[in-house]
Amino acid sequence: MSNLVTIDDIYKLFQNSQELAEKRAVEFDRRMAESRAEADRSMAKLERTVERTTKAVEALTTRWGRFVEELVEPAVLRLFQEKGIDVKEVYPRARTKRQGLAMEIDILAVDDTELVLVECKSRLSKDDVDEFVEKLTRFKDAFPHYRNYQAYGAVAGIEINEGIDRYAYRQGLFVIKPSGDGVVIANDDDFKPVAW
Numbered sequence: 001m002s003n004l005v006t007i008d009d010i011y012k013l014f015q016n017s018q019e020l021a022e023k024r025a026v027e028f029d030r031r032m033a034e035s036r037a038e039a040d041r042s043m044a045k046l047e048r049t050v051e052r053t054t055k056a057v058e059a060l061t062t063r064w065g066r067f068v069e070e071l072v073e074p075a076v077l078r079l080f081q082e083k084g085i086d087v088k089e090v091y092p093r094a095r096t097k098r099q100g101l102a103m104e105i106d107i108l109a110v111d112d113t114e115l116v117l118v119e120c121k122s123r124l125s126k127d128d129v130d131e132f133v134e135k136l137t138r139f140k141d142a143f144p145h146y147r148n149y150q151a152y153g154a155v156a157g158i159e160i161n162e163g164i165d166r167y168a169y170r171q172g173l174f175v176i177k178p179s180g181d182g183v184v185i186a187n188d189d190d191f192k193p194v195a196w
Helices: 007-082 126-142 164-169
Strands: 089-098 101-110 114-124 149-160 175-181 182-185
Touching: 007 089, 007 101, 007 114, 007 149, 007 175, 007 182, 101 126, 114 126, 114 164, 126 149, 126 164, 126 182, 164 175
Parallel strands: 114 149, 149 175
Antiparallel strands: 089 101, 101 114, 175 182
């Protein structure tokens, strides 16, 4: 007795194979849909976590920045008077918004003809110095009532990335650093500040 394979046998085999392939395709699609749904849930959870973390870091950075401002502000008048800039008034977080130009200065120290803009950072970087120099170039456009004043810039930081104090010095900026219980201007007596 021989096992002859008939056309019906081949057709049934093909049909069974086709049904099995369709079942597998349906199962594959179901699993892919579940995987996509799980990935979407995971991504949404990750996005919420990133958003919360970002807000927490921004709040911490803001608090550190405020801490630096509060450390530097009481010393500003004395520090710059000792450098021959006879500022008499201090304005923390001086702000303006005019003709689409908004600007905030962390600490603004003023007398009748001179002023000092102080940028405070918890960790001072090269980018911070570059952005502040750019801000100094636009300052008198944002605060036109100071147009005829000699404006000087200063950067302050609790931590200062390596070499950034020298970089800021070369940009014509005063550099304010922690010292003991307070802060000091780190620039030497040969320093010539840039007037903006």
